[in-house]
Amino acid sequence: MDVFPVALSAQVSVMATALTMLTGIPLAWALARRQFPGRGLLDALVISPLVLPPTVLGYYLLVVIGSRGPVGRVFDALGVSLAFTWRAAVIAAWLGSIPLLIKAAQAGFDGVDVRLEHAARTLGRSEWSIFWAVTLPLAWRSITAGIVLAFCRALGDFGITLMVAGSIPGKTQTLPLAIYDHVQANEMYQANVLSLVAVVTVVVLLIGVGRFARLRY
Amino acid sequence: MSAMTRWLAVLALLVACLSVPAAAQVTEVSVFGASDLALAFREIVPRFERALGVKVTLVLGSTGMLAKQIEHGAPADVFFAADQSVLDDLAAHRVVIPETRTLYAQGRLVLATARSAGSKLTEVRQLTEPRIRHVAIANPAHAPYGRAAEQALRAAGVWDAVRPKLVYGENIRHALQFIESGAAEAGLIALSLAGVPVIDYVLVDRSLHAPLNQSVAVVRKSRRPELGLAFIQFVNGAEGRAIMKRYGFLLPGEF
Numbered sequence: 435m436d437v438f439p440v441a442l443s444a445q446v447s448v449m450a451t452a453l454t455m456l457t458g459i460p461l462a463w464a465l466a467r468r469q470f471p472g473r474g475l476l477d478a479l480v481i482s483p484l485v486l487p488p489t490v491l492g493y494y495l496l497v498v499i500g501s502r503g504p505v506g507r508v509f510d511a512l513g514v515s516l517a518f519t520w521r522a523a524v525i526a527a528w529l530g531s532i533p534l535l536i537k538a539a540q541a542g543f544d545g546v547d548v549r550l551e552h553a554a555r556t557l558g559r560s561e562w563s564i565f566w567a568v569t570l571p572l573a574w575r576s577i578t579a580g581i582v583l584a585f586c587r588a589l590g591d592f593g594i595t596l597m598v599a600g601s602i603p604g605k606t607q608t609l610p611l612a613i614y615d616h617v618q619a620n621e622m623y624q625a626n627v628l629s630l631v632a633v634v635t636v637v638v639l640l641i642g643v644g645r646f647a648r649l650r651y
Numbered sequence: 652m653s654a655m656t657r658w659l660a661v662l663a664l665l666v667a668c669l670s671v672p673a674a675a676q677v678t679e680v681s682v683f684g685a686s687d688l689a690l691a692f693r694e695i696v697p698r699f700e701r702a703l704g705v706k707v708t709l710v711l712g713s714t715g716m717l718a719k720q721i722e723h724g725a726p727a728d729v730f731f732a733a734d735q736s737v738l739d740d741l742a743a744h745r746v747v748i749p750e751t752r753t754l755y756a757q758g759r760l761v762l763a764t765a766r767s768a769g770s771k772l773t774e775v776r777q778l779t780e781p782r783i784r785h786v787a788i789a790n791p792a793h794a795p796y797g798r799a800a801e802q803a804l805r806a807a808g809v810w811d812a813v814r815p816k817l818v819y820g821e822n823i824r825h826a827l828q829f830i831e832s833g834a835a836e837a838g839l840i841a842l843s844l845a846g847v848p849v850i851d852y853v854l855v856d857r858s859l860h861a862p863l864n865q866s867v868a869v870v871r872k873s874r875r876p877e878l879g880l881a882f883i884q885f886v887n888g889a890e891g892r893a894i895m896k897r898y899g900f901l902l903p904g905e906f
Contacts, residue, residue, distance in 0.1 A: 489716070493719065496719070496720070496723050497723070500723030500724050501723060501724025502722075502723055502724065503723070506723075506724070515724075517723060517724055517725070518720070518724065518725050518726055596712070596716075597716065597719075597720070600710055600712075600720055600725055601710055601711075601712060602681070602708060602710050602726070603708060603709065603710070604708065605708070615711070618686060618689065618711075618824065619689050619690075619693070
């Protein structure tokens with residue numbers, strides 16, 4: 435049995451989750467705490483990846499990062515191709531999973547009593563320090579839930595990845611794509627084994643993360 | 652502070668551990684093909700690899716999706732389309748090399764009956780029988796076999812009667828799965844997919860629908876066009892034809 439899809443999916447989903455955390459948490463914080471023009475619109479727009487059919491979303495993404503797309507052309511000029519590489523799979527997983535983290539983290543930030551932040555402010559803490567020492571720890575449970583959801587969504591992404599990374603065996607064929615291919619070829623044994631790998635990985639990881647996150651806060 | 656930092660540290664560590672395996676440095680040819688070629692190509696590809704000492708990367712999917720991907724720079728060397736209009740489009744947009752276009756099969760439609768639904772149907776007209784409650788076809792809006800199925804139903808004069816029973820598969824394989832599962836009692840599907848245990852089938856008269864010409868062409872951006880051509884010649888050569896015929900991919904004159 436080919437283990438490539440398992441290794442690729444592990445890498446892609448971890449990288450996508452990291453990217454989702456780096457972009458999603460600040461965005462969720464801004465949506466929850468800051469007033470800026472277009473905030474309401476942005477708040478609604480970040481949900482759109484959940485609304486559109488994944489393959490359609492994948493097609494739009496392909497139009498943007500493909501060899502003819504505005505972003506794709508810039509990266510091509512830099513000698514880095516995005517579409518139909520593992521990078522596209524990371525971007526696809528990121529796009530599909532970011533709404534889940536943003537919404538969960540936003541709810542977490544909303545639930546933090548602003549008076550606690552004000553209290554920290556009166557004690558001379560900087561805004562940066564308040565975020566790390568007060569807001570983030572108090573919102574952490576919701577954020578953890580969002581990270582877990584985002585990771586699972588990233589690991590399981592099918593439609594966006596299929597369109598923008600292709601299902602190229604040994605290059606971009608992630609675990610869900612490999613499972614689908616085996617089902618299509620009526621190779622149910624391989625499909626079952628890979629499905630089991632996906633589920634067991636997530637279960638083990640979530641138990642581990644659950645302990646880790648609880649220990650921290 | 653420590654929680655976030657620790658999370659990031661763990662993620663960074665994981666990313667570092669999981670490097671993408673480097674691509675092998677053997678000569679490779681990327682074959683993109685319609686998903687109904689899965690079984691036939693599983694036999695042809697290893698033979699071609701042995702004969703020419705190259706590695707074939709086989710990417711199967713719906714013709715429409717693969718065409719869009721190739722248009723946007725997917726690394727395909729050769730593209731086996733299930734629908735000639737798609738290749739016409741790609742040729743018009745200079746995505747494939749028109750001179751390399753070759754017919755590799757003419758699709759045939761079969762009338763399939765799920766064994767669980769009773770005796771085998773032998774004529775398209777019989778789809779109006781009350782025991783047939785669902786008829787699976789591929790979506791006529793975009794799938795070539797779906798279009799052929801609609802033409803056949805219209806030509807047999809039963810389109811209006813059968814229409815309320817129709818269930819549309821996303822592609823022809825999906826339509827087959829409806830019948831295989833017994834959810835649809837019958838359907839119109841591809842001969843190349845019909846050889847599964849739980850269904851019975853008969854050929855639908857070719858005069859009932861426009862020919863389903865399936866063509867292949869070399870992609871213009873291919874860096875190894877000669878290998879793509881070699882693969883096409885292999886599929887249409889003696890060894891390839893024998894396998895293709897066995898899976899129902901017949902050329903005019905082979906029926």
